[in-house]
Amino acid sequence: MSEQTPKLPPFRQYADALRDDIGREALKAGDKIPSENQLAERFNTTRATIRKAIALLRSEGLVVSHQGKGAFVRPRPQVRMLGAGANYRARRATGMSNFNAEAAAQGQRAVQHIRDVSEVPAPPEIAELLGVERDTPVVVRRRLFTVDEEPMQFVDGYYSTQLANGTAIAVPRRIRGGVHAVIEDPDGPIKRRVARFVEDLDIRMPSPTEADDLRIPPGVPVARVLRTAYDTDGQPLEVLDSLIPCDRHIFRYVIEVPVSA
Numbered sequence: 001m002s003e004q005t006p007k008l009p010p011f012r013q014y015a016d017a018l019r020d021d022i023g024r025e026a027l028k029a030g031d032k033i034p035s036e037n038q039l040a041e042r043f044n045t046t047r048a049t050i051r052k053a054i055a056l057l058r059s060e061g062l063v064v065s066h067q068g069k070g071a072f073v074r075p076r077p078q079v080r081m082l083g084a085g086a087n088y089r090a091r092r093a094t095g096m097s098n099f100n101a102e103a104a105a106q107g108q109r110a111v112q113h114i115r116d117v118s119e120v121p122a123p124p125e126i127a128e129l130l131g132v133e134r135d136t137p138v139v140v141r142r143r144l145f146t147v148d149e150e151p152m153q154f155v156d157g158y159y160s161t162q163l164a165n166g167t168a169i170a171v172p173r174r175i176r177g178g179v180h181a182v183i184e185d186p187d188g189p190i191k192r193r194v195a196r197f198v199e200d201l202d203i204r205m206p207s208p209t210e211a212d213d214l215r216i217p218p219g220v221p222v223a224r225v226l227r228t229a230y231d232t233d234g235q236p237l238e239v240l241d242s243l244i245p246c247d248r249h250i251f252r253y254v255i256e257v258p259v260s261a
Contacts, residue, residue, distance in 0.1 A: 010049055011050075014053040019057065030072060033063060033071040057071075058218065059218045059219040060219045061074060061220040064217065092180065092184075097181075098178065099178075110147050111146050111147075113143060114143055115144055116172070120137070122136045138158050138160055139164035140156055142154070153248075157241075166189060180238075193232050194229050200225070204221060204222060216247075217247075220245055223249075226241055
């Protein structure tokens with residue numbers, strides 16, 4: 001005799017129904033969730049059970065509550081990041097940094113806020129990716145990316161002092177076209193071309209400070225992305241250490257498979 005699937009607790013069933021409403025946009029971003037009384041009547045249950053269902057959706061980052069106003073479907077501004085070489089070159093051709101160009105192509109306004117530019121000892125992971133000894137001085141550019149005034153990610157860019165010193169990379173201000181415009185400028189001091197990226201992703205829950213600074217609701221994880229850029233000789237140019245709330249980005253990777261000989 002086959003085993004029966006255990007029945008979910010009532011509040012989980014009601015949360016599933018509301019989650020489905022949100023997923024198929026019967027309840028859209030910014031919409032007010034029906035009142036506890038309305039939902040209790042809909043599901044023929046108690047207000048206490050409805051409160052547990054709403055609390056579950058809140059912990060998942062789907063719903064936000066405002067004192068005296070009720071619960072609302074949480075708006076989720078998203079930037080679709082396409083990992084493909086042709087896309088990178090197309091975005092670079094706009095004269096904007098890659099992230100800003102990607103957001104602009106989707107009708108959004110991205111701003112990069114400089115938090116700090118300084119020399120620091122290379123952390124172990126960064127040193128390994130940049131090909132330098134641990135604690136070797138490197139230049140770091142710490143930034144906060146926002147889209148339509150919503151914090152989207154922290155990005156720390158690391159560069160060898162040999163590459164960065166004496167260029168705009170080591171200066172604490174924004175760079176027109178981004179750091180890669182400096183690296184690839186044929187009339188500039190570096191004159192190297194970006195040829196390849198390698199990304200390492202780690203998904204985890206944010207620390208309390210990270211959740212506060214990036215306005216991350218309970219239950220939403222973050223992606224830590226280490227992205228290393230290499231030149232045509234296979235030498236590392238840059239390591240970006242990004243902390244990205246997972247409810248605000250869609251990553252799409254296009255992987256070209258060589259045709260066998």
